[in-house]
Amino acid sequence: MAAAVKALNARIRANKYADYFCSTHFWGPASNFGIPIAAVADMSKDPEIISGRMTGALSVYSAVFMRYAFAVSPANYLLFGCHFINCSSQLVQGYRYMQYWNFGGRDAALKAKELADSSQGMAAAAADKAKDAVKSVGK
Structure with a gap:
């Protein structure tokens, strides 16, 4: 068994690409890429x-x-x-x-969120007014 492992290792080491692929020079960085x-x-x-x-x-x-x-x-x-x-x-x-x-990025993000929330509220109010106007015209 030991002779078979030794022969396989010698065969791997004889090919430079297989030798590199089986080395820590490849597997160390490959596993570190996470x-x-x-x-x-x-x-x-x-x-x-x-x-x-x-x-x-x-x-x-x-x-x-x-x-x-x-x-x-x-x-x-x-x-x-x-x-x-x-x-x-x-x-x-x-x-x-x-x-x-x-x-100041956090302050700017909070102001932008606050502005977006207020503009959504204003848009909802405008939509409600538009619906009421359509209803009153339809009567």
């Missing part, structure tokens, strides 16, 4: 739910591992790409967080 995918998906969500501390931590984490991707031998470009996407996404999320909580 983080940047989630960060990109979160960009369309409400900025009120963004955690400033977690965004900062993930930005630093990705920046460190972008450097690490070139420090290992051979350089791991897939790992670099994964962390580049994540770092960029986290920086965008950090900007959205700062804009919402520190630079």
